[in-house]
């Protein structure tokens with residue numbers, strides 16, 4: 001999972017892109033980078049957070065009127081600097097690219113590029129595959145007089161060849177600015193604009209909250225399979241190319257995105273309240289009567305408060321959070337992840353003591369965090385602890401760029417609710433049901449493959465095993 005931003009302007013946009021990246025920092029902390037264009041590409045990227053990568057950097061040396069930015073959470077490949085985005089090639093025209101998502105036919109594409117196009121892929125980052133596939137097909141067009149149609153045809157070829165989830169931004173030197181999504185629109189990409197003295201500046205990003213910071217007006221989400229090209233005269237061309245059933249990642253609403261972001265006209269905070277209210281069904285069914293409902297800060301606040309409102313049980317903040325520790329989910333190494341949880345959350349004693357507590361979290365993946373929390377709450381005097389997951393049981397790996405570990409490490413893949421409660425030491429465990437989640441999104445086509453196993457792109461057992469093996473090879477699990 002990554003965060004991307006791109007701006008096409010008639011003014012220097014370097015600091016806007018860097019500021020935009022800080023608003024996307026929650027989407028990845030492994031590396032950060034930007035590329036700008038002012039006749040030449042200028043790239044600065046490195047391992048770590050935005051503030052450390054751009055500390056002591058002379059921004060005058062990165063000046064440009066169009067540019068791209070990226071924060072990376074590696075799901076395929078290493079977390080090292082060599083895999084940091086953006087990537088660029090100098091032919092045809094000069095192309096620079098960033099992406100958010102995950103390519104699932106990585107090995108066959110790499111082989112094809114190597115054998116058919118004689119291109120050597122020297123990193124393990126999947127954006128390189130998209131970039132080279134795009135370049136190899138664009139160079140077949142009439143480069144003396146490249147048309148919008150040729151660019152869209154090239155994108156369509158990419159969409160046919162590259163399987164998986166991807167939202168992509170591309171600078172085509174002296175030709176224009178291109179944004180496109182995969183045929184299913186799994187990963188978000190939003191277009192916005194700002195009026196300037198000389199006209200309109202267009203921007204694209206993974207979340208709308210970026211545009212609030214930067215003073216842009218949101219235009220719309222890109223649709224599944226859509227490409228938008230802004231030419232040298234700042235004219236916007238858009239076309240839906242290879243399009244199949246849209247399948248927007250529901251986990252953006254559950255966990256990944258900021259609560260103030262909006263996707264497809266749905267505010268993330270309101271979606272979480274809706275899911276919290278829906279949880280009331282299963283809590284009532286269980287017959288359990290908690291004294292208070294608390295959340296695992298911060299992403300579960302809206303679920304917990306929605307549930308509390310619906311069932312008429314007081315909501316309390318029962319866990320204090322150290323705000324200076326990173327999100328445990330996006331911490332690369334398992335040992336580090338457990339350490340992060342321990343340092344991050346501390347029960348608020350008088351709230352917890354002698355109470356029957358329903359603790360709401362966005363999900364239960366491995367059970368590590370949940371077990372630690374339940375034990376902490378009991379240690380601080382909770383009479384009973386009921387663990388409530390706002391999402392359905394996670395049973396299948398995400399192959400589209402959200403790192404949820406491999407199937408064998410997913411607690412719900414092999415255990416039932418009772419066994420999970422025992423393992424995490426909770427008095428009971430309550431999940432959102434998949435049917436209830438699907439009812440919430442009956443109007444918005446979503447991907448829910450990590451709960452249902454229905455991968456919108458389709459997947460063979462062999463490929464799934466291959467993807468899991470790649471993940472096990474990395475230091476992610």
Ligand code: SF4
Nearest residue numbers: 249251398447449450
């Ligand atoms: S599998 Fe789950 S996390 Fe992955 S894209 Fe689909 S809904 Fe999102």
